[in-house]
Amino acid sequence: MRQAIAAAIADEMAADERVVLIGEDVAEAEGVFKTSEGLLERFGPDRVRDTPISEMGFVGLAVGVAASGYRPIVEIMFGEFMGVALDQLSTQAAKMRYLSRGEFISPIVVRMSVGPGLGFGAQHSQTLESWFVNTPGLKVVEPSGAKSAYGLLRAAIRDDDPVVFLEPRILYGERENVDFSQHHEYAIGRALTVAHGSDVTVVAAGQTVPIAVAAAGTTAVSAEVIDLGSISPWDADAVAASVERTGRLVIVEANPYSGGWGAAIVAEISSRCFGNLKAPAHRITCPDIPVPYAAPLEARYVPTPESVAEQLEFLVSTGVLPEQWWKKEMR
């Protein structure tokens, strides 16, 4: 996936000279996750620039350069670093258009590596969708592999508004053949059905997509997996159309239960598809705890294909909501 990200940036930089890339160690070092390989050499130090360790400063810099007509891509090395710069994104960029009657805009992509699974501990492992989805004016996009990373990132760079691009860190090394001409299949707000089935609709995003697909491949039930692609706006029509056929909805999230992005989807689809539901809508999430470090603990923290498959079977066969494992085991 890392090469797909670099390719998407390169292709947009080649297509539009207003596109620039900034961040910590994105230029000389080509990104700590090698997501900007070859970009400094190809586009030069004016357009690919290393910044000081000053997220508030360089996200603000992006807001200013964007208001003056450029299209900055900002790399935030670990998603949590956005915490020190949130003002510039949520309070400045997301409101720039609104507070200027459209005279100043913020076509910024803020890319950040996110997610548990690699032993980075409590402060370098969250997915953080919920930091952003409650802010009108921001779009939140989350690729699930090389193909969607390439397609969605190109769409994000072309978008005229600020886009938060959450890159599941655990997927950087994953390989997938990318047909660069097919990137138009991906659009912000458009979900893709990645596995077809008839018993249950499984909605996933980012790193939970491969987990859901693996679960669907092993379970006895017929599961339809939808890769949401963007969390805000999200493709309610695609999810509703699927749930109307399957009658069941399960969300798989790599974030804590409380306030996770799936809650809004359950609420909307439960209302909209009330008459079609054969079982209560169910969310498979992480527990409401910080991400633990020790490998066996972190492995338990994130939903696994096995646990997802098990819960899908239980929900489909009984119509009863599966109990969260931590409630069952930690009593």
Place this chain on the structure above:
Amino acid sequence: MTTRANSPLERRSQLREPLGRHRRMLEIRRTEDSIKELFSSGLIAGSTHTCQGQEAVSVGIASVIRSTDLVSCTYRGHGHALALGIEPVSVIAEILGRRGGTTGGVGGSMHLSSKEVGLMPTTAIIGAGIPIAAGVAWAAQLSGSEDVAIAVFGDGASNIGAFHEGINLAAVWKLPVVFICENNLYGEYSRIDSTTAVENIADRATAYGIPGVVVDGQEILAVMESVTEAVSRARRGEGPSLLEMKTYRYAGHSRSDPAMYRPAGELDQWLERDPIALHAEILIRDSRATAGELELMEAEVAASVERAVQEAQESAIAEVADMFAHIDAGMGP
């Protein structure tokens, strides 16, 4: 809003003349007084932050920069908006939540904006405009234009992270930006010596390897001179400067603040160095105007601001559809 003979850019050009600058300072003073009155009479919600006493800074800056230079500014921005050329009726209409306001009534007192005169949306977050101005300056550097960016902020902003990060970044990248601190001695309700260990905020420039200049912010000619020099330096590609304008706000922090924390007599001392009165002395000394002519000018300004208040109050209130416009590119007006 009816079409006016005095467009914002024409108003801007009036600042080329000393009498035009004097008139603008009077206009800011009178507009701020009117806004305070409107608040007191319950016609405006929320909060407002007026700048009586600081007029020489805003008018001084606007007199010497170009209309293509972008300004990022704090919520104490009415004076800067007027100085840059926005008409009083547009500022007052915005504060009254009217469609004819600079932001169509969705912004309010703290959010004035006009690309035509180079004012970015004024921000209600202390210090936020500092890195944004650095970004505007980066755009000028990238495109090779000779434009500069101006960041206007208060003394309180000098203790927030954005100040350090934005100025350091601008200094390292040699960006064409001028950081202008309006030091009015109080950050919200706290006196500067209780929050800041250095006497002069300009001294902090040393830490970033850029020029730092303390300026008498009550003397418009001193403001103009210092901004001219810093802007020229930035246009020559020599990087940013930090200017500290020593000034004073006659009113409290916001409309709910009677400023009882100020020592007795302090306000009176500053009133003796009122920027409008100081400039009047110079105009009379240089025979550009007589005291009687300046009194007449003051009366004219008061009458025109009165008309602007009237017109703004009679103008259309923002409509429900207006608050759904300009959220993102898919939602037009």
